[in-house]
Amino acid sequence: MADEETSGGEIENPGSSRRTFLKQSTALAALAVTPPAGITALGNGFPEKAAAYELLPLQVEINGTVQKLSIEPRVTLLDLLREQLGLTGTKKGCDHGQCGACTVHLDGQRINACLTLALTTEGSQVTTIEGLTKGDTLHPMQEAFIKHDGLQCGYCTPGQIMSAVACIREGHADSPDEVREYMSGNICRCGAYANIVNAIMDVKQGGAKV
Amino acid sequence: MNPFRYTRVTTPKAAIAAVIQEGGTYFLAGGTNLIDLVKREVILPEKLVDITKLPLATIEKTATGIRIGALAKNSAVADHALVQKQFPLLAMALNAGASAQLRNMATVGGNMMQRTRCSYFYDPSMPCNKRSPVQSGPDKGQPNGPAGCGAIGGFNRMHAIFGGSGKCIAVHPSDMCVALAALDARVNVAGPKGERTIPFTDFHRLPGDRPQNDNTLLPGELILSVDLPTNAFAEHSHYLKVRDRASYAFALVSVGVGLKMNENTIQEARLAMGGVAHKPWRLTEVEQFLQGQPATEVTFRQAATLAMKGAKGYGENDFKLTLAPNALIDALKTATKTA
Numbered sequence A: 001m002a003d004e005e006t007s008g009g010e011i012e013n014p015g016s017s018r019r020t021f022l023k024q025s026t027a028l029a030a031l032a033v034t035p036p037a038g039i040t041a042l043g044n045g046f047p048e049k050a051a052a053y054e055l056l057p058l059q060v061e062i063n064g065t066v067q068k069l070s071i072e073p074r075v076t077l078l079d080l081l082r083e084q085l086g087l088t089g090t091k092k093g094c095d096h097g098q099c100g101a102c103t104v105h106l107d108g109q110r111i112n113a114c115l116t117l118a119l120t121t122e123g124s125q126v127t128t129i130e131g132l133t134k135g136d137t138l139h140p141m142q143e144a145f146i147k148h149d150g151l152q153c154g155y156c157t158p159g160q161i162m163s164a165v166a167c168i169r170e171g172h173a174d175s176p177d178e179v180r181e182y183m184s185g186n187i188c189r190c191g192a193y194a195n196i197v198n199a200i201m202d203v204k205q206g207g208a209k210v
Numbered sequence B: 001m002n003p004f005r006y007t008r009v010t011t012p013k014a015a016i017a018a019v020i021q022e023g024g025t026y027f028l029a030g031g032t033n034l035i036d037l038v039k040r041e042v043i044l045p046e047k048l049v050d051i052t053k054l055p056l057a058t059i060e061k062t063a064t065g066i067r068i069g070a071l072a073k074n075s076a077v078a079d080h081a082l083v084q085k086q087f088p089l090l091a092m093a094l095n096a097g098a099s100a101q102l103r104n105m106a107t108v109g110g111n112m113m114q115r116t117r118c119s120y121f122y123d124p125s126m127p128c129n130k131r132s133p134v135q136s137g138p139d140k141g142q143p144n145g146p147a148g149c150g151a152i153g154g155f156n157r158m159h160a161i162f163g164g165s166g167k168c169i170a171v172h173p174s175d176m177c178v179a180l181a182a183l184d185a186r187v188n189v190a191g192p193k194g195e196r197t198i199p200f201t202d203f204h205r206l207p208g209d210r211p212q213n214d215n216t217l218l219p220g221e222l223i224l225s226v227d228l229p230t231n232a233f234a235e236h237s238h239y240l241k242v243r244d245r246a247s248y249a250f251a252l253v254s255v256g257v258g259l260k261m262n263e264n265t266i267q268e269a270r271l272a273m274g275g276v277a278h279k280p281w282r283l284t285e286v287e288q289f290l291q292g293q294p295a296t297e298v299t300f301r302q303a304a305t306l307a308m309k310g311a312k313g314y315g316e317n318d319f320k321l322t323l324a325p326n327a328l329i330d331a332l333k334t335a336t337k338t339a
């Protein structure tokens, strides 16, 4: 929250791209709001300390491909997907389990990748939004989101779609009310909720295999 | 996130040994609370012991009821046929918590051990006796940020109305634990000195002058399972959760009710409230009062008055002094089907 406030007013900073600037200002904001613990860590030679932590092996199947990786213990599944494997379809909204933008399937169950330590997925199967599409053919839920305009900015959409697919598979999409309850872990700040519910009900009633 | 070391264990014994071997070591289950707290630097671990591969996820029938493994996922428990049939209160409470995604990750043991959502606790630049106990030490936790209690005299809308102390007025945020407290659950744990069983209502504690201790688990102890005894409350159970939005929010106040009825008479009652104290707030005195009473509005009002004995507001949470008794009356009406 503090990060947003600090960077919010200064996005037009000339001379650096918005993306770089956001990265820089987030780092600064993090420093500014970080309590004494963070400063202590820096004082203790934080980078050296971090480098001293060993990389551990991880074998996990992602979208059908077995990945043999070497990662730091503190890496979350979300950061592994986005930063190391380039699978940026999965979004980082809050990074604290509060928005659902990072929803992926772990062994068939929908979970929040931001609170999942990557090493705990050893031996598991992960499916992301990139793995939902079969070649050039969109998944029925992706088609339905387009048909029903289930998005505006689209930032929450990969998470919404992964969650929606699981919602039907779990058998929790029998009525619009049930869909609303079982989709409550996916926040949409554009407020596309009504169309998202319509898209899910359409797929459910159409009986397509999800 | 600050760096930490990681180890994966496959036996409870190895898990316990790893935790007692070195300070700053924590069990890692679903991670939905621990990883959040590590990211926020509320907890600064040296090492995490991944217990997710321990064989403690089964839900099974026993001679006296059911046994739920500490690593059973919240969603698996809520969806389990035995739980839905015999302990609907537990299924309702679980489904009222968090989101579908989080329930797929959260475990029973982790849910019991989750920390308060007090916003001062969550911000290491703010005073908090729970995060920064005055007396520190190996089993007391290390101070992290200023001591004091920001919530007393501060923003305390979510805070306790029962059992608070001058040191801390935080609430335990769990829904599941309200049901387990009402249903006479027992907790099986293993530690460096062997195994023991703790009645659920003695598992969590009031803050007193040690708010850093949420519960009575000893250093290195691992929760193995939770036992629920068979009961006659299935038909008249209800979990009512009052919150700021319809779903995906912590309780302001919640009520768990289980009743055994004979026609219109309450034969036996189990009652607990959430969002009101540092532990799930079991209402034994009210249960005794309800025994043998007719299921009428008058009875429920008397029960609610009795339940509120000793309640105390701290300013912003004064509304709970009205909300809690009303929620209790409402939950009793629904459970007795007299609404």
Ligand SMILES: Cc1cc2nc3c(=O)[nH]c(=O)nc-3n(C[C@H](O)[C@H](O)[C@H](O)COP(=O)(O)OP(=O)(O)OC[C@H]3O[C@@H](n4cnc5c(N)ncnc54)[C@H](O)[C@@H]3O)c2cc1C
Residues within 6 Å of the ligand: A096, A097, A098, B026, B027, B028, B029, B030, B031, B032, B033, B034, B035, B036, B070, B071, B096, B097, B098, B099, B102, B105, B106, B107, B108, B109, B110, B111, B112, B113, B114, B173, B174, B175, B176, B221, B222, B223, B224, B248, B249, B250, B251
């Ligand atoms: C956005 C959000 C909303 C939420 N909403 C709700 C809600 O409405 N209602 C609700 O009740 N909860 C809610 N929660 C909390 C959630 O229920 C808990 O985070 C979850 O139950 C913790 O379980 P876990 O397995 O993920 O624990 P972890 O995060 O892995 O661990 C939590 C703690 O328990 C300890 N631990 C874990 N297992 C054991 C064991 N077997 N023995 C001893 N110690 C153990 C760990 O060392 C750690 O200290 C919410 C969480 C989030 C992030």
Ligand code: SF4
Residues within 6 Å of the ligand: B116, B118, B119, B120, B121, B127, B128, B129, B130, B131, B148, B149, B150, B151, B152, B167, B168, B169, B170, B211
């Ligand atoms: S209520 Fe408890 S957790 Fe909250 S600030 Fe006070 S001491 Fe800390």
Ligand code: FES
Residues within 6 Å of the ligand: A091, A092, A093, A094, A095, A096, A097, A098, A099, A100, A101, A102, A103, A112, A113, A114, A115
């Ligand atoms: S980024 Fe994971 S829930 Fe918001």
Ligand code: FES
Residues within 6 Å of the ligand: A150, A151, A152, A153, A154, A155, A156, A157, A187, A188, A189, A190, A191, A192
């Ligand atoms: S479409 Fe913009 S956040 Fe949902």
